[in-house]
Amino acid sequence: MGNTLLEITTALQDPTTSVYLYVGNETDNCWSVAKVACGFAANAKPLRADNFSVVQSLLTEGNFAAVAFNWDGEPKAYLDGTEAADLNTVLAKIAEAQAL
């Protein structure tokens, strides 16, 4: 079971963490990559929505599998399925979103 909209909204409002949101199943390799990348990064929180409908009030639907938010909860980088499966790309996108 993925995170709820409330959990996601609450996390996005916390200025001490940056959020990396993955939209997909818990067994997906991209979700493992997301958790590892956030585990390496500083103060980055991995969240997962089971499908796009959970977050449609926050994001406009597009061709992406994951989104890296900045400290203010604004989406800064969008990743497609291939990018979200690559640890180095995910880490780079989180770093890019965190940069002030």
Place this chain on the structure above:
Amino acid sequence: MRPVQWTHWLLILAMLTLLDCTSSSEASQTVPSIGLSYELKEVGEGISFTLQPGTFNKVDANSDLVVSFHLLSSQEVAAASPAWQQVQELLGEVDACAQKRAELAAWAKRVNLKDSAELKRMQKESAKFTADIAVQVAAWQATLGKMGLTGEEILRVFSGRFDLRGKSDDPYANLTLWLRERIVQLNRDAETFFKSRDRYGVTVEAFHDPIGGNRKALHVEDYDRLPIGELRPIDRTGLKMTPAEQQRFNMEMQQAQAVAAAITELSAKGNDIRKSTFALFDQLRLKIDALEKGLQDVQDWDVKLGNAAKKLREFAAGEQDAAKKQALSDLVGKIDAFLQKKSFILQQIDELNRLKLELTSIGTGDSITPIQVSKLFDDITSFLSNASQIKMIAQDVRSIFDGIKNLSPSIQQEVSEHLTEQFTKFSSVLSDELPKTVEAIGIVRDIARKNLQTADATDNLTGLGTPLISRGLDDLPDARIELARAGLTQGDNIAVRIKITEQPVAKRGETNNSDESEKLVQEITYKTTAVLMGWHRVISADLIFARALSGDETATKWKPNVSASANWHYTYREQANCWERAVNGVNPGLGFHLASLNQGNEGVEFGLGVNLSLFSGLLKGGYGFNLSVREKPYVYVGIDLLNVLNQARGLAK
């Protein structure tokens, strides 16, 4: 012109000697694959110096050379491996990053949200850390890839899915756990290796290369069964000589006397010697000339021999008796085979012609140049290399000759029409004259070569049949070579060879010199030169050129003589600075001498005086008084011949 040349030589000599200093780099040799380290030390009273392989180490002639072994523990072996070091390094990096990340997480928890400046600082620090860790993680992935992990396996390690135990979401903790398990595995591998390392054997050999003598094996305590030798340390400052020094002194004296006599002889009879050398070459040239002419005859009668073969073939065809028919056919076969070798004989004639021309050209010159001699030797050697083939041809000719003699008289008569007496003459040249000439050429070549070559037996004696003891790694006492028992003199070389082999366990402790089943793991030879350190004396016999400072022309002329001298020097063992290096390089010494002189009409003349020695006795100068001729003063310059030859040989190597 002459003084300038001398100055140049002195400068070159000084530079070469200054370069020859003890260097120090890594202390011990390690064989990581078998967990063994060792070092060779010069050990004396209260001193111990580690020696380096691959360079000439100067050691005190009264000290001991000791090879010490250190067997690494399984953990030390593991720790020495690059894989182990790589894992440790990675662990350190992961730990440092994990700590930094935890600090940033703690800061995020306690930060005052109302303090926007602090919040920004925390965010900025975190962003910087994330950007840095992105680069660092890529580097870790590369390292893990080198350890043999695939990209998928690396992700499993980071996410804690590499075995059933790691389930944390913390990639730092997961990676740390995996690296620690890797270290455990490396230690286990090292222990497994340790249990099997008794298959390795170690031998230590020592050799003494005396100046002007042949290599001999020295006793190494616990590593061979050679005689221990008598303890005879060199008297450091006194004049008492050991038997080895006495022998060396006698040799130097004989050599100096011989050279002095030779110089006198050469200056008096140089022309005669040159003439007799040319006469020797001239005789050889005449012999070669005769042989060449004899061989040239082959050109005249080979057609006739061919006709004889044709005639014999006809006889064979008409012969009814099977045995006689076979004999005729065999003879025809031999003649045909011989005629095919005609080109080879013509080639040898060319070779002889060339030799003859070279000898003629040498004979017309005033002197023989090294290039001429070298070319002559090459050509002679080339000709002699065909000697066995020439001998076989000579046998063939003899066999044909005998075959013809065994034919029935009627056939002999028929064939003889085609074979003139030239064949008999050629047969005689080939089977009698040619071997004698070949032998003569070889003798002349060997005589000349022996005179020109410096016999260097040491290199040929490296494989002496020393009764070695091969020791296992678990039983390696210190290997001690007591130089005071080796019969050394100053300037002698000592080589210590350490050999590690992989061999059958049964071979350990047995006398073992050459076993083909052994596999060489490492072989290192340390080279040392025996000298005396600190204050010490050097006693030597020298070739000197002396002249009286006053008197008639005969007395004031430089003449070769011999002297016995004792000089006192100081040598720094450690050469800590330029001054000490310079002193060791120039190595000045002061002392006195007793010289035989030839400055008056007395049959036996002796001189006594003081002298200065430079460059470890290579060059000497002296001032003294002729005791036999009214104490007339004289000066001399001298060289230590054996030392010079030894140094020249060292430079050539």
